[in-house]
Amino acid sequence: MNFFPTRQEPAREERAWSVTGTRKGVTIILRSIVFITLLLISTHENGHWISWQGCFMLFVFAISNIFLIFQPRRYFNSHRTCGWIFFFDALLVIVFLSVSGASYADLVAAYFLAILVAATSRSTAAAFIAAMVSAIVYGTRSAYGLTDVEAFSTPFFIRLVLFFVTAMFAGYLTEQIEAERRARVDSEQTTERLGGLDRMKSELITMLSHELRTPLTSLSLAAGLIRSGTSSQSTDAERKSVEIIGRSVQRLSRLADDVFLLSQADQGGYPLTAEMVRLLPAVEAALDAVKKETTGASGRTFSIDVPPEACALADADVLSQIVRHLLNNAVMHTTEGTSVDVSCEIAEPGFVDFLVRDDGPGIPEESLRNIFERFYQARKSAGSGYRGVGLGLAICRILVEKTGGRISVESQLGKGTVFRLSLPVGPRGNAQPDYDTARSPRGAKDDAPSVGRAVR
Amino acid sequence: MNKRILVVDDEEDLRFLILTMLEMEGYEVAEAENGKVALEKLSSERFDLLLLDLMMPEMDGLSVLKELERRGTSIPVIVLTARVDDYPIPEDVQEAPRVCLLKPFENGILIETVTDLVGGSER
Numbered sequence: 218m219n220f221f222p223t224r225q226e227p228a229r230e231e232r233a234w235s236v237t238g239t240r241k242g243v244t245i246i247l248r249s250i251v252f253i254t255l256l257l258i259s260t261h262e263n264g265h266w267i268s269w270q271g272c273f274m275l276f277v278f279a280i281s282n283i284f285l286i287f288q289p290r291r292y293f294n295s296h297r298t299c300g301w302i303f304f305f306d307a308l309l310v311i312v313f314l315s316v317s318g319a320s321y322a323d324l325v326a327a328y329f330l331a332i333l334v335a336a337t338s339r340s341t342a343a344a345f346i347a348a349m350v351s352a353i354v355y356g357t358r359s360a361y362g363l364t365d366v367e368a369f370s371t372p373f374f375i376r377l378v379l380f381f382v383t384a385m386f387a388g389y390l391t392e393q394i395e396a397e398r399r400a401r402v403d404s405e406q407t408t409e410r411l412g413g414l415d416r417m418k419s420e421l422i423t424m425l426s427h428e429l430r431t432p433l434t435s436l437s438l439a440a441g442l443i444r445s446g447t448s449s450q451s452t453d454a455e456r457k458s459v460e461i462i463g464r465s466v467q468r469l470s471r472l473a474d475d476v477f478l479l480s481q482a483d484q485g486g487y488p489l490t491a492e493m494v495r496l497l498p499a500v501e502a503a504l505d506a507v508k509k510e511t512t513g514a515s516g517r518t519f520s521i522d523v524p525p526e527a528c529a530l531a532d533a534d535v536l537s538q539i540v541r542h543l544l545n546n547a548v549m550h551t552t553e554g555t556s557v558d559v560s561c562e563i564a565e566p567g568f569v570d571f572l573v574r575d576d577g578p579g580i581p582e583e584s585l586r587n588i589f590e591r592f593y594q595a596r597k598s599a600g601s602g603y604r605g606v607g608l609g610l611a612i613c614r615i616l617v618e619k620t621g622g623r624i625s626v627e628s629q630l631g632k633g634t635v636f637r638l639s640l641p642v643g644p645r646g647n648a649q650p651d652y653d654t655a656r657s658p659r660g661a662k663d664d665a666p667s668v669g670r671a672v673r
Numbered sequence: 674m675n676k677r678i679l680v681v682d683d684e685e686d687l688r689f690l691i692l693t694m695l696e697m698e699g700y701e702v703a704e705a706e707n708g709k710v711a712l713e714k715l716s717s718e719r720f721d722l723l724l725l726d727l728m729m730p731e732m733d734g735l736s737v738l739k740e741l742e743r744r745g746t747s748i749p750v751i752v753l754t755a756r757v758d759d760y761p762i763p764e765d766v767q768e769a770p771r772v773c774l775l776k777p778f779e780n781g782i783l784i785e786t787v788t789d790l791v792g793g794s795e796r
Binding site: 435441470 | 684686691693694728753755776777778779780781
């Protein structure tokens with residue numbers, strides 16, 4: 218059930234794609250740069266441009282790069298894949314340098330070390346340090362004349378730059394991959410946790426509304442037993458107390474009904490039947506219930522102006538429930554002495570409009586927009602004192618929409634409020650009632666009893 | 674001979690209240706705290722009506738209904754349930770009269786339903 222709608226998760230897959238796309242491009246371009254630079258250095262040092270070794274390396278490099286280009290971008294997603302690419306590159310460099318006859322052992326060792334550290338540490342900073350160490354070792358050896366190039370010469374600096382670029386790129390890549398993997402795991406866990414919480418909330422509400430009913434039944438029966446046992450000797454206070462127990466049971470079970478209904482509606486199912494219902498009996502039933510259950514109803518005057526032949530296509534119980542919520546709302550948010558009028562009119566073909574009007578304090582304009590939202594309370598306290606949890610009008614809206622109707626509200630501060638309920642009068646009305654979704658797949662709903670009624 | 678009613682519910686309080694009410698109406702009553710006990714009593718004694726809760730430990734109400742169907746017993750049943758969709762009884766099980774009462778119900782409704790199914794008590 219979705220009492221507190223969670224924000225829609227952005228499509229993670231798409232984000233991952235774009236980052237991975239960049240990574241693919243950068244990998245291919247960077248290794249191209251490294252290889253071409255190495256090739257240039259070696260040809261320069263060997264004194265001739267294209268050697269057979271150079272051709273061989275170019276060939277292997279081109280093949281491997283083409284292979285990478287044709288890989289899906291997802292291929293570059295894993296740490297292991299990138300590790301293999303760098304391992305392959307390092308191997309290629311070693312092979313090339315050894316077959317080309319130059320003594321590049323130090324360079325290769327430094328290059329290999331920097332990449333290895335970067336790839337395994339998974340951080341750009343570590344890669345930088347690795348490149349630093351390689352550079353210092355290489356520089357020191359050069360200074361003592363132990364390497365192939367002279368210290369602080371141009372080839373020397375080119376090599377140093379190569380260390381840094383390659384190592385830091387390797388570090389950056391592995392860091393990115395790691396961060397992305399962690400984010401994915403986190404977000405998967407969060408989604409899972411939210412799903413679990415939502416499920417728990419649903420189960421809790423269903424269970425709660427279910428579990429409430431057993432003690433309520435006991436209470437109701439116990440009150441009934443006491444009532445049947447009260448004699449003329451029992452005091453008014455005793456009789457009144459039993460009455461209060463009965464009324465409270467009614468209110469609690471209505472609340473259990475409401476909450477259960479919302480949880481059902483969120484899960485997509487609430488059983489409705491479609492039939493032509495006379496409005497007047499529904500209104501009278503609702504008014505009776507309100508007068509009986511809502512404290513303060515006696516302080517308002519009610520008038521009903523509904524022609525007895527007025528009908529709507531709805532579920533009789535649901536219609537009564539909608540009207541009850543509207544009347545209840547009118548009582549709870551007005552002051553003593555307010556009059557509440559119920560009337561009906563035909564404003565557009567195919568619909569009958571049903572109006573609940575009060576001359577209470579009215580609703581501020583900024584609240585009108587949210588008034589059909591769950592738990593929304595326009596004013597925490599009106600003259601009669603604030604009561605309720607703010608579910609009544611939300612339930613009204615859900616039920617009205619399921620019936621294929623509309624509900625709207627007009628209000629002026631100080632002048633009162635009018636709730637307008639438009640209900641379809643026939644299947645040819647503009648709105649098609651949402652009845653078929655209500656049928657249970659088990660096909661047992663037809664036998665299901667209506668709320669609070671015994672059904673054979 | 675008086676009408677005999679078996680009340681099956683795991684809530685002791687509720688059982689007590691229903692028993693008291695039915696006794697006051699003059700019915701002869703027996704109780705069971707779960708489906709297993711209920712079936713034992715049903716096979717050893719004669720009852721005219723079964724008041725059956727659905728959610729019970731050991732053996733729930735639906736299993737009792739299935740077992741009754743298997744045995745071919747046609748005893749009227751009032752199912753006491755807290756939820757509308759607790760009552761997914763297949764259509765072919767509907768031989769004997771079955772009524773579903775949604776919790777919470779009032780004394781009057783329960784008595785009325787019982788009277789409808791077994792007739793008034795012979796008091």
